[in-house]
Amino acid sequence: MRRICKSLSALALTGAMLQAGVLRAQKPVDRPKLVVGIVVDQMRWDYLYRYYDRYETGGFKRMLGEGFTCENTFITHLPSFTAVGHSTIYTGSVPAIHGITGNDWTDQVTGRHWYCTEDTTVQPIGTTTDAGKMSPRNLLASTITDELKLATNFRSKVVGVSLKDRASILPAGHIANGAFWLDDSNASFVTSSFYMKDLPEWVKTFNARRVPAQLMSQPWNTLYPINSYVQSTADDVRWEGTFAGETTATFPHNMQDIYPKDKGSLRSTPSGNTLTLEFAKAAIDGYKLGSSAVTDFLTINCASTDYVGHKYGPNSIEVEDTYLRLDKDLSAFFRYLDQKVGKGNYLVFLSADHGAAHSVGFMQENQLPAGLPEGKMMEGLNNMLKERFGVERLALTSENYHIGYDLKTIEAKKLDYDAIKKATVQYLQKLPGVEFAADMDNLGNSPLPEPIKSMAVNGYNPKRCGSVIIIPEPGWYSGSSKGTTHGNWNPYDTHLPLVFMGWHVKHGYTNDVVSMADIAPTIAAMLHIQMPNGAVGKPVQAVYK
Structure with missing residues (x-):
């Protein structure tokens, strides 16, 4: 009789433990019903308090x-x-790491220009x-x-x-x-x-x-x-x-x-x-x-x-x-x-x-340093590179403050790529409004101060970025004289x-x-x-x- 009672007690205890375990397993993780992420485009921090x-x-x-x-x-x-x-x-x-290096970029391997969310394999829905x-x-x-x-x-x-x-x-x-x-x-x-x-x-x-x-x-x-x-x-x-x-x-x-x-x-x-x-x-x-x-x-x-x-x-x-x-x-x-x-x-x-x-x-108008880069930067750069290396249009793109090159021609003609980038940096740093230019492949030898150097590294994906970066002086940016822009x-x-x-x-x-x-x-x-x-x-x- 005692054995039967003990067995029943053990079964009851086991059942209770199992039920408690099931209940614990069914209790959901504490989370909100909804997460809403609101990103206000171009919202400067000071707008929170300016108005x-x-x-x-x-x-x-x-x-x-x-x-x-x-x-x-x-x-x-x-x-x-x-x-x-x-x-x-x-x-x-x-x-x-995540690969979105701009709103657009040029693939440095193929030379193909891409928009960030472009997808030629899908069809439009609703248009x-x-x-x-x-x-x-x-x-x-x-x-x-x-x-x-x-x-x-x-x-x-x-x-x-x-x-x-x-x-x-x-x-x-x-x-x-x-x-x-x-x-x-x-x-x-x-x-x-x-x-x-x-x-x-x-x-x-x-x-x-x-x-x-x-x-x-x-x-x-x-x-x-x-x-x-x-x-x-x-x-x-x-x-x-x-x-x-x-x-x-x-x-x-x-x-x-x-x-x-x-x-x-x-x-x-x-x-x-x-x-x-x-x-x-x-x-x-x-x-x-x-x-x-x-x-x-x-x-x-x-x-x-x-x-x-x-x-x-x-x-x-x-x-x-x-x-x-x-x-x-x-x-x-x-x-x-x-x-x-x-x-x-x-x-x-x-x-x-x-x-x-x-x-x-x-x-x-308020005597603050500011300006727009000269519009013929790439023309001047390519003229200099042609004079130095004997090939036209070695620099192909100036996207997202990066200079990209004709890598196929450089390889085919066995040109010194490091020398081309060094000449580019020296040329760019003489231009009005350019504070720094740096070869991303040799950034350790660049005088870029922190946090700019780390920011440049964080933004550099070699398959989607040109290899020379341009850092304008404060108040200078690539854009129009009307309105404003961002990027620096x-x-x-x-x-x-x-x-x-x-x-x-x-x-x-x-x-x-x-x-x-x-x-x-x-x-x-x-x-x-x-x-x-x-x-x-x-x-x-x-x-x-």
């Missing part, structure tokens, strides 16, 4: 008031361009133009969005949204449910056969609403009285660009007349951000993001800040107005997330892909906002230096998933509880 007193409580102020801000977040690679920045944020890596022939295949590393899909055995849903193809595709990664971008030719959000065979019904419904035409049916005027824009220069200055048909760069911009003739003009207005965030809401509804037992991920790029910045420059009323309107759009978007997903149930981060320099004209190592191009808000985020800030490549590892640590496979960043532990 702070004009922001409403629910947008940027809410993020700063409730969330955690990393005040010294920097890009640690060169060049500081759009595709490169998005890829770095979501891979936690650098261009040398008949080449705008749909895109995919993430040129990205060589996994993304945090990929790793979330892998961690949940592909149950998580991942969606990318932007006006720009590259800013939708690269963040969403290789195994996203969908990535969508705007085709100006039909004013619709489109995708490619890499993701699906047909547009989802919710996308067709959204496109049928003709939201772009509605947004462009009114003039772009200032949100507030124009004389209240005290953080900006006068409305009409010589270094600001214009829309086609305009005679001055002044408000109002008559978009109802401009847009029918130039569908791409929407991008250079605040309405482009409004459209993007409205489409992001539709994506949340369409894919039911944040409504299942596993975490979903939505990547959003607000791209119009970049287009407006390029056209008008950082000190324009247009840029100030764009950020005030974006702030209102973000406020409405966060309220939508509160209602749809639940406050505290979603994790959001906001950063930028790069910053921007002040306009050259603005700097020169200087803080105006590389000092970024980085704010986390929501699920398990502490309220506070740090002035410690943080890298753009730290964002993906931080999200990975918070979600308890593997870092992307090329990640070199590290978690910012101060962000989370």
